[in-house]
Structures are given as structure tokens and as C-alpha cells.
Amino acid sequence: MYVLKKSLGQHFLKDENICRKIVDAVKNEPLHQWVEVGPGGGAITKYLKDIPGIAFKAIEVDDEKVAYLKATYPDLREKLIHESFLDAPPPFEGPFCVVGNFPYNISTQILFRILEWKGQVPVVVGMFQKEVAQRIAAPSGNKVYGVISVLVQAFYEVHYLFDVPENAFNPPPKVKSGVIKMYRKENTEPMSSEKRFFTLVKTAFNQRRKTLRNAVRSLFDAAILTDPIFDKRAEQLTVADFASLTFKMN
Numbered sequence: 001m002y003v004l005k006k007s008l009g010q011h012f013l014k015d016e017n018i019c020r021k022i023v024d025a026v027k028n029e030p031l032h033q034w035v036e037v038g039p040g041g042g043a044i045t046k047y048l049k050d051i052p053g054i055a056f057k058a059i060e061v062d063d064e065k066v067a068y069l070k071a072t073y074p075d076l077r078e079k080l081i082h083e084s085f086l087d088a089p090p091p092f093e094g095p096f097c098v099v100g101n102f103p104y105n106i107s108t109q110i111l112f113r114i115l116e117w118k119g120q121v122p123v124v125v126g127m128f129q130k131e132v133a134q135r136i137a138a139p140s141g142n143k144v145y146g147v148i149s150v151l152v153q154a155f156y157e158v159h160y161l162f163d164v165p166e167n168a169f170n171p172p173p174k175v176k177s178g179v180i181k182m183y184r185k186e187n188t189e190p191m192s193s194e195k196r197f198f199t200l201v202k203t204a205f206n207q208r209r210k211t212l213r214n215a216v217r218s219l220f221d222a223a224i225l226t227d228p229i230f231d232k233r234a235e236q237l238t239v240a241d242f243a244s245l246t247f248k249m250n
Contacts, residue, residue: 004146013101013127015168025161025181026048026099026125028049032200035059037085037100037110037126042069044101046127047057049076057081057091086113095120101127104173108148118155125161133160140238147205154189154239157181167245189243196246204234206244212237217249224248 013019022044026034032055039045039058050057050207056078059064061084070077076188085107090096098121103112107128114121128136135161138145152158164177191197191235200219207215213230229241 012041014170015164016043016162018168019043019047021162022099022101022125022127022179025179026097026123027051029097029123031095031097031123033094033096033098035091035098037098038103039069039080040065040101042073044099045069045075045076045111048099049073049079055092059083059085059088061085076174085110089103090113090117090120092120095122097121097123097125099125102131104129111136111152115151115155118184124156126182127164127177127179129173130163130176130178133180139178140241141236143235145235146208147202147216150201150205150239150242152161152182154191154197154243156184158182163186189240190247191243192246192249196249197243200246200249201234201242204237208234219249221250 032053034048034051034054034055034056036045036058037167039060043132045058048054049058049159057079059081060069061082063082066080066082069080075188081088086106095144098114107126110126114124127133132148136148137143137158139148140149145183146217159181161179161181164179167176168177179239200216203214203216203219204212210233211227211230212234215234216230217225227239229245
């Protein structure tokens with residue numbers, strides 16, 4: 001058997017209905033390569049690995065969980081990647097779907113990794129701490145709209161699917177969870193470069209209580225800063241607003 005490791009943010013799903021709902025959210029996608037992040041004790045894995053016509057891999061960093069999964073599900077032996085998702089190279093050539101009950105302590109880092117791979121990842125179904133899931137899906141003007149909202153929504157449509165109660169896990173976390181689904185956008189807002197876009201968004205929200213003019217003063221010439229859009233605060237700007245401003249940056 002295995003033990004839970006708080007250091008790895010481990011809370012294992014035990015509610016079979018929730019496991020099936022997560023799998024249902026992804027199983028009809030026309031993608032033949034799937035990657036599960038953090039399979040843990042195999043709650044979702046046992047459903048994913050047997051879907052017909054799917055090339056499946058699971059990425060797990062914890063030695064003990066890898067040993068447990070190999071012993072419990074021998075057919076996973078060749079499908080397990082024993083590495084941190086944050087350090088691993090893309091597990092497939094070509095497009096693949098990412099699914100998982102993401103470890104909460106690195107869930108936003110996982111999203112940034114997916115953004116790096118977005119050319120290969122058209123669909124993501126993931127479970128997050130509820131407040132993180134809400135933040136990813138939040139529209140502009142919402143009080144929880146922030147850096148992760150803008151950066152993800154620039155490239156993906158985000159759908160909040162359902163809440164997951166604390167008692168669906170062992171051990172129960174102190175917070176509720178939420179499952180979201182992300183579809184890569186066919187058409188993204190024009191921007192001068194992704195690097196500039198990321199810099200602008202992070203700088204704007206770094207001092208989110210200030211007007212944009214004060215928060216991003218270092219990135220623009222004084223003449224540009226007279227535009228009325230700079231009277232707003234970061235959470236009032238849409239993805240399109242941020243993208244268009246990249247063309248005016250120093």
C-alpha cells in the first residue's frame with residue numbers, strides 16, 4: 001500500500017462518481033493521445049487506461065505511487081513516466097489531451113507548463129482547489145480575475161464544470177475543489193509577442209490596487225500613458241485590451 005505525502009500536496013479521490021464524471025468530460029474528445037498528471041493511487045487512471053483506441057501515459061513523481069501503480073495495474077508498466085510533470089519533456093509527439101487531479105501545491109505551475117506546450121495540447125480537464133479553478137475561469141471585472149485568468153484565457157476557452165466536496169477525498173482537504181475544462185482557441189488576440197504579453201499582465205497585476213498607469217509606468221513612454229485606458233485597474237482590462245497594449249510597449 002502507499003502513504004499520503006503532504007509535501008506533494010496529495011489528496012486522493014475516493015468518490016467513484018466524481019472519477020467517472022472527470023473521465024466523461026474528456027472521453028468523447030477526438031484525441032488519441034492522453035496524459036494524466038499525478039495519477040496517485042489510480043482513481044482516475046483505472047478508467048482512462050482502458051478506453052479503446054487511446055494511447056495513454058501517466059506522469060507521477062512519487063516513487064511509492066509508481067511502485068503501487070505498477071503492482072496494482074501491471075498493464076501500466078510501460079505507460080508510467082516516473083518524473084515531475086514540471087521537468088518532463090512532452091510525453092507524446094503531436095497533439096495530446098492533459099487530464100488529472102492536479103496536486104494543489106503545484107497546480108498553477110502545471111498550468112504554466114501546459115501553456116508552454118499549448119501547440120500540442122488542445123484540451124485540458126483538471127481538478128484544482130476551488131478558488132484556483134474559479135480564478136482561472138473568472139471574467140474581467142471579477143474580484144478574483146488575475147494573472148492566471150488572463151494568461152490562460154488568452155489561449156484557451158475555460159469552462160467551470162462542477163464542484164467537488166471535501167469528503168470525495170482521502171484525506172479530506174480543508175478546501176472545496178473544482179473541475180474545469182479548457183479548449184485551445186483557434187483564433188487568439190493579436191499581440192506583439194507572448195513574452196511582452198506575459199510581462200505586461202504580470203506587471204499590471206503585481207500592483208493591482210493601483211491604476212494601470214502607475215502599475216506599468218516602466219513599460220510605456222509617457223505619451224502613451226495619457227490614454228484613458230490607463231485610468232483603469234488591471235482587473236478591468238480584458239484579454240484583448242492587454243494584447244492590444246503590447247504593440248505600444250517600449
